[in-house]
Amino acid sequence: DVKVTQSSRYLVKRTGEKVFLECVQDMDHENMFWYRQDPGLGLRLIYFSYDVKMKEKGDIPEGYSVSREKKERFSLILESASTNQTSMYLCASSLLTSGSPGELFFGEGSRLTVL
Amino acid sequence: TQLLEQSPQFLSIQEGENLTVYCNSSSVFSSLQWYRQEPGEGPVLLVTVVTGGEVKKLKRLTFQFGDARKDSSLHITAAQTGDTGLYLCAGAGRRQGGKLIFGQGTELSVKP
Numbered sequence: 297d298v299k300v301t302q303s304s305r306y307l308v309k310r311t312g313e314k315v316f317l318e319c320v321q322d323m324d325h326e327n328m329f330w331y332r333q334d335p336g337l338g339l340r341l342i343y344f345s346y347d348v349k350m351k352e353k354g355d356i357p358e359g360y361s362v363s364r365e366k367k368e369r370f371s372l373i374l375e376s377a378s379t380n381q382t383s384m385y386l387c388a389s390s391l392l393t394s395g396s397p398g399e400l401f402f403g404e405g406s407r408l409t410v411l
Numbered sequence: 412t413q414l415l416e417q418s419p420q421f422l423s424i425q426e427g428e429n430l431t432v433y434c435n436s437s438s439v440f441s442s443l444q445w446y447r448q449e450p451g452e453g454p455v456l457l458v459t460v461v462t463g464g465e466v467k468k469l470k471r472l473t474f475q476f477g478d479a480r481k482d483s484s485l486h487i488t489a490a491q492t493g494d495t496g497l498y499l500c501a502g503a504g505r506r507q508g509g510k511l512i513f514g515q516g517t518e519l520s521v522k523p
Contacts, residue, residue, distance in 0.1 A: 298436050328432040331513075336420065336497075336515055337515060338415075338499060338513040339454075339499065340513075341510060341511075344510070368415065385465045386453055386454075388453070397442070397510070399444075399456045399459070400444075400454070400456065400501075400511065401501070402453025402454050403453050406452075406455055
């Protein structure tokens with residue numbers, strides 16, 4: 297069974313703390329994505345990666361960075377957490393396809409609260 | 412600017428009723444996907460439509476892609492409590508640089 301695993305389901309952090317969100321996929325997918333999900337706003341793309349050590353900014357990259365040292369792992373980093381980064385974070389992976397995007401496989405999400 | 416507008420945002424119906432969810436845009440998409448997300452889980456793909464006018468059926472769910480590839484609809488016949496969840500449409504096209512853009516979602520609650 298294909299799987300995307302996010303390291304933490306729930307986190308509570310203080311303003312200014314550094315936060316790491318880890319994501320691992322076991323499907324040998326080339327593409328990996330980080331989204332944040334907020335009520336009424338749907339999913340918004342933060343960063344994505346098409347290959348190891350490669351990253352591209354999504355629609356809302358400010359305040360975030362990412363790391364992809366291995367194909368199966370994609371990390372999201374909040375250098376200095378702020379209260380407006382309180383949200384549900386979803387990691388996803390997909391096969392590299394030509395033309396239209398393929399199916400996204402999502403993790404269960406990490407709910408981050410910044411106090 | 413939200414490129415994909417979903418309506419309604421919230422829908423509460425009784426078991427057995429029919430419903431339609433709409434996904435509209437002024438942009439043309441090369442493909443459109445529908446996902447369902449249950450509480451505490453990540454979204455799961457239901458269907459992908461790629462051809463203008465295409466209709467796909469998945470048991471009681473019928474998906475349609477508009478002729479101009481700017482809009483899509485999801486129709487559920489005889490809703491069941493198991494249909495409860497958040498329904499998300501996501502489009503991809505040249506304007507989006509090949510990336511998926513998600514709508515705001517439709518929160519469906521089906522009561523017994």
